[in-house]
Amino acid sequence: MPKAYNSVFHEEIEIHMELRKEELGNEAYRHYKRTVKLFDDYLYQIGLKKKEISEFIVEEWIKEVSKGISINTVSQHVHYIRQLLLYLASCGYRCFIPKTVITRDTYIPYLYSDEELENIFMLADSLKAPHAVKNVYIENEMPMLLRLLLCCGLRVGEALNIKVGDIDFQRNLIILRVTKKYKQRLVPYNEKLADIIYRYCGAMGILTDSRAYLFPTIDKDIPLTSNTVRNYFKEILMSAGIRNDRLKKYERGACLHCFRHTFAVRSFDKNERNGIQACDSIPFLSTYLGHDSLYETEKYLKYSADYFADTIIRFEAFAGDLFPEVTFDE
Structure with missing residues (x-):
């Protein structure tokens, strides 16, 4: 059976990962393990023989792993590797510890209040x-679509x-076949x-027509477009x-996608x-939303202190050891 890790630090990494497995939830551990594996593979590829990790090695790995990914994902990788390097340093090995990559959110999500939601659905x-x-x-579709977005946290394209x-009426399940990054759920x-x-x-007369779209145009084999729905909304x-x-700087403003943000916050x-503790609920929420990582879910749970102020404090307490530092422009 091949070893999970192959670099000169493979024994130390295996011990570290056993410890992290006990500390992290399943989803968080999966993403942590992926980053560590990328780093271990790099150390093996460059033929590192001495148990010492220099600044040059770390910086070159960051350049390599950063290709074709967002700054937020890079920040996540660096944050995870910091944890590994801190562990190796505590074991007595000389390791360069990189600084946390400071990221800036591109927008602040809008969350609908109870009063706004009541008014929206009435209209x-x-x-x-x-x-x-x-x-x-459309007069029948908009009320149904908005309720689906709010109650299930779907992306607009997924719903359309x-x-x-795709609907299991017996078990109350929807099979999403057309999703972001093609991940069915x-x-x-x-x-x-x-x-x-x-x-x-x-x-709508489509109850027994399995091929019909849930939100069709005049032709039930053709769905509504996102632009059409946005215009009516x-x-x-x-x-x-x-x-x-x-809007203030980085504020997105009210839109259809903000139903998804509102769903995430209210679910948490x-x-x-x-x-239900955060370590138990966040991984399931992340999976439910179809996120690649807990970091994506963490972004959804950033919101104005006007909403659930005590809840965001509890979430930040949970997320503190999982996510890189994020700063906002004033």
């Missing part, structure tokens, strides 16, 4: 679009590509939403008095209030 339920030639079902055959939903989806499909936001013309908050 969606009463939407009138008499001149919608191609999108003749759902077909009736199962999305469970609650009984209340199940009843709404079932009645919606019946009213802009009208709803305007009617609700939710404006995006006075609900779990915390029900006594």
Whole structure:
């Protein structure tokens, strides 16, 4: 059986990884292990013989691993390797410890309040679009789509590509086949939403048509486009008095994708209030959202202190040892 690690530090890394496996959740450990494996492979490839890691080696590895990935992902890799190098240094080996890569968020997500959501759904339920030639079902589709985005945290494109055959009405599951980075996943939903989806499909006449899109145009074999949905949602936001013309630096403003952010924050908050620890809930939330890493989920849980102020403190306490430092411009 081949060894998991092959560099000159393979024994120390194996011991370190056993310790980390006990400390981290399954999802966090998986991503940590991937980074360590990349570093171990690099040490093996350059033929490192002496148990000493110089600044040059670390900097060259960072250059190598940074190719074709975002600064946030680079920051995550560096943060993980710092943990390994600190461990090796504690074992008596001379190791250069790189500084944490400081990243800056490109936007601050907007979170919908209870009052805003109530107003949005009231306006969606009463939407009138008499001149919608191609999108003749839009008055029925918008209320259903917005509820699906909020209750399941789906990306807009994921929701629009759902077909009736992708819905398991018996087990209350949606199979997402068209997703970001082509990673299919199962999305469970609650009984209340199940009843709404079932009645919606019946009213649309697509309940038994497995090939029909859940949100079709006049041709049930062609789904609504994201642009169409965004345009109607802009009208709803305007009617609700939710404006995006006075945004601060890095603020994204209210949009369809912010239902996903709102779902993530509310899910974390609900779990915390029900006594489910962050180390247990965050990996499952990350998987549910279809994220590649816990770092992606961490970005979703950054929000204004006006919402769930006590919850963000608890999340930061959990995330402190997992995620690199992030700073914001004033």
